[in-house]
Amino acid sequence: MPVPARRPVPIRFEGVEKAYGPARALAAVSLEVRAGEFLTLLGPSGSGKTTLLMVLAGFTRPTAGRVLVGEEDVTRTPPHRRDFGVVFQSYALFPHLSVGENVAYPLRMRRLPRAETARRVEEALALVRLEGLADRRPDQLSGGQRQRVALARAIVFEPRVLLMDEPLSALDKKLREAMQIEIRRLHERLGITTIYVTHDQREALTLSDRVAVIDRGRIVQLDAPRALYERPRTRFVADFIGESTILPAERRDGGLLVAGRPLASDHPVPPSGPVHLVLRPERLRLLAPGEQAANRLDGHLEDLVFQGDSLLAEVRLEGGTLVAVRLPPRGPDPARPAARGEPVGLGFDAADAVLVGEEG
């Protein structure tokens, strides 16, 4: 499977809605997924991200709206005719079949010749680095290996689209990070349109071309990982993606006040409603006495924690809010206070003063 045999297809959701009685799991979601794109649906549990994936896979019937794959309307196509590879959170490996038989299953359903099936199964297992395990039973495999079998089974028949529902959530952190890199590599190699569901924002940022943040059944922001992190559009997105401190800003004479000082920001001010300032811990620095900064906040150092790759300083502002500041773990830094409880100044650039409204 060195070269993808099929052209990647785009996917379009048009006003897809799913209601369970009075409760709406999806509220008229419209979304375009580009051909060959790796798009992640990111949201807290119960946000509707899995429902959207299940609608796409054909396991859940939407209450309204259409789903198009390429030019084809698949809204009413049964799942077995959609030709999508799906990786389930539980892996859903068939316990009564060997690894090889599991991977061969979709080819058997398509009545491929025996020799062709054997060749493709071997290739798929090699692709996920499970050569030689074809005769094992799923229950003889480790979690990471099962995950790979599920992946091999979902791509062996060269589906039009690959769907993954929290596929790594059962693995430990180290294995999860290794698998993320493998999934990326696989996607680059196959070029297949991939939709990935997760509640782990770091995973979403690591894997995706674009991320759709979902909250209460609607997409609140759709952006590339970097844009999502650096320019969140709502308070929810800022809070959900990465670490941040969110401070209320006050409108005053066309400008903004934060903690009583005028704010210098390169970012556009939301046109109406309450405004919040989003501060990323790694964009803040402790000011040396007399040092100048575009923006300054004053407080007391409350705690200083060594975390290996960084030092986490917690600063209590005069208003009472606790701000997290991430500092390089060592090196000469005259501004670093020696003791807890000492007064410190926090500085940040106008470029890092991100502003968000309450809603998008």
Add this chain to the structure above:
Amino acid sequence: MAATGALAAATTGPGSREALTRDERAERRRLLCLAVPALLLVGVVALLPTGWLFWLSLVEGDRLSLAHYARLVQEEAYVRILWTTFEIAFVVTLLAALLGYPLAYALAQLPERWAGLGLVLVLVPFWTSLLVRTYAWLVLLQRRGLVNQWLLGTGLIEQPLRLVHNWTGTVVGMLHILLPFLVLPTYAALKAIDADLLRAAASLGASPARAFLTVFLPLSLPGLLAGCLLVLVLALGFYVTPAILGGGRVLMVAMKIQENAGLYLDWGAASALAVVLLLVTLLLFWLLARLVPLERLLAGAR
């Protein structure tokens, strides 16, 4: 916790390892004590009488002899009884599987509330007295019974059918009484099958029918076999229902045992029959256990 415990033991000097081993043994002994009442009960109520049974079947007059067993093979009446018993037991099991599997499947697909109601409907007859149900079938199936009246009324038949005091009546009654024993383990097994597996099959291109045949059915087989085994074993030793609904024309092993022991006071002959029944049952268990691991059979699916 375990690590610190071991460390403490190692540092308290010689003898501590033995002390720990002693503790562990004592703990195991205490655990065993919990099983003692049940073990005693099984020993006194089941194992001893079974041993006694074996002994009786091997004694003729006052010396060891295989005469009781020889009779089972030589006398046509005994051969016929054994044949009838197996025939009826297998037919009842087969029909129970054919009726029970779809029922269990339907119940497993229903939402929780309706499935609960369905299970109650399966269980209510199960909780009713065996005798009551058997006599109810006698009434329903007799010459002027409800079933015949209805069939006559619809014009499907002109003469009442002989539905009872024969093979048919026995099978109908036993099937009704034994069906829950098949439905319940099968239902449990079907419920234990992860719905994601069927979704996975569909996403991989299996139509609902093929997904059923290639994934659901194979995974449900241990549960179904467990149910079949239960029904078969119960059917082989059934007494009341064939005695009443067979009307004396259908002789099964259990009835012959009763006759030998109760009527002719021939304990040797009765014991030999019982031993054969027991051995056949064990043989069936052994055969099935070779197909499906026993603990899987008894636990339903997984």
